[in-house]
């Protein structure tokens with residue numbers, strides 16, 4: 182089978198392809214036309230600043246030795262070298278492949294993106310789950326519990342949850358503002374109470390909140406086993422509903438879960454004890 186590189190020697194655009202010219206899959210760059218006579222600058226850089234030394238080392242490389250005994254002579258050897266040369270771009274290729282899979286999967290899973298979608302009838306339920314993970318009910322509910330709590334332990338837990346929720350809103354806003362990934366094209370922007378950064382989708386604020394609050398509740402509330410399962414199920418459903426509603430891509434939610442999980446560690450590290458609270462309140466009053 183002819184190598185794709187041989188078919189498209191001068192194609193631009195930078196998308197690498199998989200080639201199997203010698204029965205072995207390798208990445209080959211389509212960005213630059215092949216230059217058989219001299220190695221590219223980044224190969225020289227990797228092997229030392231002296232181009233002659235670099236050429237010498239390249240000719241001593243096992244790849245070159247293997248290539249010289251191959252059926253197509255030096256051309257084949259160079260093709261194998263190409264495989265080595267474009268290794269630095271492997272991460273870029275992997276990331277763009279992941280992104281493509283992410284977009285494809287997110288579009289396929291966005292089955293409640295509008296009423297006419299295949300699962301459009303489930304949309305009201307998904308929107309209910311969306312509200313259950315929204316920042317405002319969580320902040321308002323926690324503030325209310327803090328106000329109503331008559332035990333020091335209860336107040337301590339609620340205050341730390343409230344601080345965690347504020348931290349979550351701030352961190353998510355920062356990451357969204359920095360990354361600026363747009364929401365999926367199939368999303369209908371009909372969420373309630375959003376800020377300007379909420380036009381961006383990475384990470385999912387609902388997913389960070391679900392992960393952080395889920396961990397928090399499991400760690401600080403004494404819950405029977407069925408309720409613990411329910412908390413976990415709720416967190417998973419919040420994440421799933423983001424993709425099904427078309428609000429987010431899968432990676433936004435996955436990263437959101439991870440970020441929320443880590444945020445809980447931060448809350449634990451910066452835990453406000455009653456003593457710290459008294460000190461803080463003493464300074465304030």
Ligand SMILES: CC(C)=CCC/C(C)=C/CC/C(C)=C/COP(=O)(O)O
Pocket residue numbers: 315316317320350372373374375376379381382384385386387388423428
């Ligand atoms: C105290 C304060 C600034 C509260 C803000 C609460 C609030 C409105 C959070 C935003 C909730 C929201 C719509 C987030 C977007 O979630 P995604 O999952 O779509 O990223």
